[in-house]
Amino acid sequence: AQSVTQPDIHITVSEGASLELRCNYSYGATPYLFWYVQSPGQGLQLLLKYFSGDTLVQGIKGFEAEFKRSQSSFNLRKPSVHWSDAAEYFCAVGRDYKLSFGAGTTVTVRA
Amino acid sequence: ETGVTQTPRHLVMGMTNKKSLKCEQHLGHNAMYWYKQSAKKPLELMFVYNFKEQTENNSVPSRFSPECPNSSHLFLHLHTLQPEDSALYLCASRGTGDSPLHFGNGTRLTVT
Numbered sequence: 001a002q003s004v005t006q007p008d009i010h011i012t013v014s015e016g017a018s019l020e021l022r023c024n025y026s027y028g029a030t031p032y033l034f035w036y037v038q039s040p041g042q043g044l045q046l047l048l049k050y051f052s053g054d055t056l057v058q059g060i061k062g063f064e065a066e067f068k069r070s071q072s073s074f075n076l077r078k079p080s081v082h083w084s085d086a087a088e089y090f091c092a093v094g095r096d097y098k099l100s101f102g103a104g105t106t107v108t109v110r111a
Numbered sequence: 112e113t114g115v116t117q118t119p120r121h122l123v124m125g126m127t128n129k130k131s132l133k134c135e136q137h138l139g140h141n142a143m144y145w146y147k148q149s150a151k152k153p154l155e156l157m158f159v160y161n162f163k164e165q166t167e168n169n170s171v172p173s174r175f176s177p178e179c180p181n182s183s184h185l186f187l188h189l190h191t192l193q194p195e196d197s198a199l200y201l202c203a204s205r206g207t208g209d210s211p212l213h214f215g216n217g218t219r220l221t222v223t
Binding site for chain 1: 115117142144151152153154156159161166167201203205209211212213214215216217
């Protein structure tokens with residue numbers, strides 16, 4: 001069975017500070033991993049994905065994520081947060097058409 | 112413009128009503144999905160269609176009835192819903208191989 005855990009329900013960060021969102025997964029084989037972002041009233045937008053190769057992947061909007069097989073983790077990071085990064089972030093794992101999503105982490109950015 | 116368009120954006124319906132949600136994708140994808148998003152819960156996969164054929168029904172109650180007339184259009188027909196069915200319903204599409212899901216903006220459904 002595949003599953004995703006996002007341990008942090010809500011994170012508050014100051015504008016300009018760094019951000020790290022945690023994601024742990026359970027998957028029986030080599031996983032495909034994704035991070036999506038959802039702004040209020042919007043659908044989910046793909047930030048980045050990992051299929052194989054370099055374990056540090058770059059995405060859109062200045063985000064990056066690191067795959068650590070030994071820790072079953074795929075944490076998302078951004079060095080300097082902007083107010084527009086306030087949103088809900090979802091980690092997902094799976095292959096082919098079956099993705100399992102985490103419950104999401106809400107990010108609040110304070111001035 | 113996300114490439115995946117859902118209508119209506121908001122829907123309020125009584126428990127005895129019949130309504131339909133519509134999804135249209137302009138990305139040339141062959142697979143289309145319905146997801147249910149409830150507050151602070153993981154997205155729940157409901158239905159998957161590949162080349163207009165249903166390939167997944169994730170134990171969804173029969174009061175939800177999907178229809179996929181072609182690879183670009185997907186409907187979710189609703190009847191005799193329950194208040195706990197209130198949620199954001201997201202449509203997504205996907206191309207071939209390992210391409211990622213592309214989501215629409217969702218329909219916010221409230222059942223009264």
